[in-house]
């Protein structure tokens with residue numbers, strides 16, 4: 360079995376503030392430790408399902424170097440570091456049997472802890488075919504392109520609710536509940552890890568190909584990206600395939616029938632916004 364893990368940080372139990380998950384944060388050591396524990400619990404779950412599983416972990420948060428690769432269980436390989444062309448989905452291809460979304464969070468407009476959609480200082484909202492989406496559904500474009508099932512998603516209640524419409528049979532692993540954007544009610548890390556291990560194993564012991572775990576986005580993707588300011592939308596409209604919305608100055612519209620190409624263009628948008636706000 361070949362398993363891809365995309366791990367973010369905001370949806371890890373016990374995390375409630377940027378200070379815990381930014382490298383300059385005064386509590387970053389705690390965030391890294393909580394993240395590594397959950398990651399290893401998930402890997403243990405994969406190994407329960409298949410003790411010889413081939414596992415790739417793509418660090419998908421911030422500067423994408425949040426864990427010690429030597430601390431990973433099961434001989435898992437890791438993809439870490441910045442400027443990965445496929446970002447949170449770097450490394451995935453059609454050879455994988457399943458993808459796992461760990462520590463994910465809700466979209467910018469959701470009532471979820473540390474909510475954002477890739478870049479909170481630039482992107483206000485993203486819609487795919489008219490539906491507001493979070494990073495989970497955006498990243499699922501890549502999984503859908505390669506037809507890789509998304510077996511499990513972990514994070515808070517809102518994150519799971521946001522994704523389950525797209526993949527009704529994905530196994531949800533809820534480790535916390537958002538109270539505000541900066542407060543959450545978390546399970547004890549030990550309990551969260553126990554749940555993650557068990558649910559990961561269960562999620563992989565199913566006939567994933569027979570389940571609704573690959574979102575069906577239809578033959579044509581229309582992605583509407585609304586920014587905080589009109590100039591950000593205009594700057595991103597230089598990318599081929601992106602047009603400004605004539606009725607809404609802060610929105611750029613990205614269309615295409617190739618899910619991977621749409622995702623790539625979206626990554627281009629994110630990279631441009633980074634240069635605009637940083």
Ligand SMILES: [Zn+2]
Pocket residue numbers: 367368369419420421
């Ligand atoms: Zn993150």
